[in-house]
Amino acid sequence: MEVRRVRTYIPGLDEILYGGIPERNIVLLSGGPGTGKSIMAKQFIYNGLTKGENGVYVTLEEHPVSVIRSFHHFGWDITKYEREGKFAVVDAFTSGYGSTAQKEKYVVKNVDDVKEFSEVLRSAIKEIGASRVAIDSVSTLYLTKPAIARGIVMTLKRLISGLGCTAFFVSQVSVGERGFGGPGVEHAVDGIIRLDLDEFEGKMYRSVIVWKMRDTRISMVRHPMDITDEGIVIQWDKYLRITNFKAEIEPLPQKEVEEMKKAVEEAKVPEKRKVVPEEEE
Numbered sequence: 001m002e003v004r005r006v007r008t009y010i011p012g013l014d015e016i017l018y019g020g021i022p023e024r025n026i027v028l029l030s031g032g033p034g035t036g037k038s039i040m041a042k043q044f045i046y047n048g049l050t051k052g053e054n055g056v057y058v059t060l061e062e063h064p065v066s067v068i069r070s071f072h073h074f075g076w077d078i079t080k081y082e083r084e085g086k087f088a089v090v091d092a093f094t095s096g097y098g099s100t101a102q103k104e105k106y107v108v109k110n111v112d113d114v115k116e117f118s119e120v121l122r123s124a125i126k127e128i129g130a131s132r133v134a135i136d137s138v139s140t141l142y143l144t145k146p147a148i149a150r151g152i153v154m155t156l157k158r159l160i161s162g163l164g165c166t167a168f169f170v171s172q173v174s175v176g177e178r179g180f181g182g183p184g185v186e187h188a189v190d191g192i193i194r195l196d197l198d199e200f201e202g203k204m205y206r207s208v209i210v211w212k213m214r215d216t217r218i219s220m221v222r223h224p225m226d227i228t229d230e231g232i233v234i235q236w237d238k239y240l241r242i243t244n245f246k247a248e249i250e251p252l253p254q255k256e257v258e259e260m261k262k263a264v265e266e267a268k269v270p271e272k273r274k275v276v277p278e279e280e281e
């Protein structure tokens with residue numbers, strides 16, 4: 001059976017995923033500080049909205065007001081979709097304190113309570129009719145208790161995927177750390193996209209690697225990536241060649257470029273995706 005794919009519409013990302021993210025996949029978006037994880041998660045949600053796919057953004061690290069502001073920083077008018085009931089922020093940051101929280105519909109009072117977290121998220125997804133979800137960051141849920149990280153991620157995966165959604169889980173790792181967020185988590189998720197920032201000869205290079213993605217072919221090289229005023233742009237037809245002391249951007253073989261282009265053109269993406277929650281099927 002041909003896999004149905006969710007286009008991220010992030011320039012270059014669908015190409016290196018040979019057509020997009022397989023529907024209902026839970027993707028770990030992993031990387032060190034300042035590598036662009038939050039921006040990529042927001043871009044995934046916003047691009048969906050412009051194509052008629054509703055979205056929910058769960059914030060654990062940033063005040064909801066600042067979340068909305070950073071969408072606008074890239075010219076993404078998220079407020080319009082929020083007003084139309086097509087987008088919602090789930091506030092797992094303020095714990096319900098402050099004047100903003102008083103006006104919010106979706107607030108998680110205690111982030112350590114996985115049951116409460118899941119229930120708030122479930123009602124947000126259902127009421128918004130979301131098919132895209134971002135959690136920023138999922139690491140915050142188990143920072144002090146790594147032993148239960150896998151259990152938390154599995155609970156959220158069952159819930160989100162079961163409701164027909166495709167999701168980005170932001171995962172924070174330290175500078176220089178090779179992993180993506182812990183062994184339990186890395187195996188539990190369906191996909192891992194890793195963002196990096198490296199310094200060579202006094203110059204910083206951004207790059208992206210798709211480490212795994214169930215049910216699809218992936219590009220097997222590190223691609224250069226830029227953060228622009230319009231968001232993230234991946235140089236999908238180039239790769240970042242890192243030797244001991246330097247980094248060079250090289251073109252990919254033409255055959256691979258053509259195959260990626262073709263995969264995106266032929267990807268099975270239904271015009272209007274109708275989400276039927278599994279529980280109600």
Ligand SMILES: Nc1ncnc2c1ncn2[C@@H]1O[C@H](COP(=O)(O)OP(=O)(O)OP(=O)(O)O)[C@@H](O)[C@H]1O
Nearest residue numbers: 031032033034035036037038039040172227228229
């Ligand atoms: N318009 C822009 N042009 C270029 N770079 C930008 C622009 N806006 C933001 N950035 C860069 O994006 C980076 C932040 O990206 P983001 O917040 O997604 O990082 P992150 O990976 O989520 O980091 P953290 O885990 O520390 O929160 C900043 O370091 C900033 O330099």
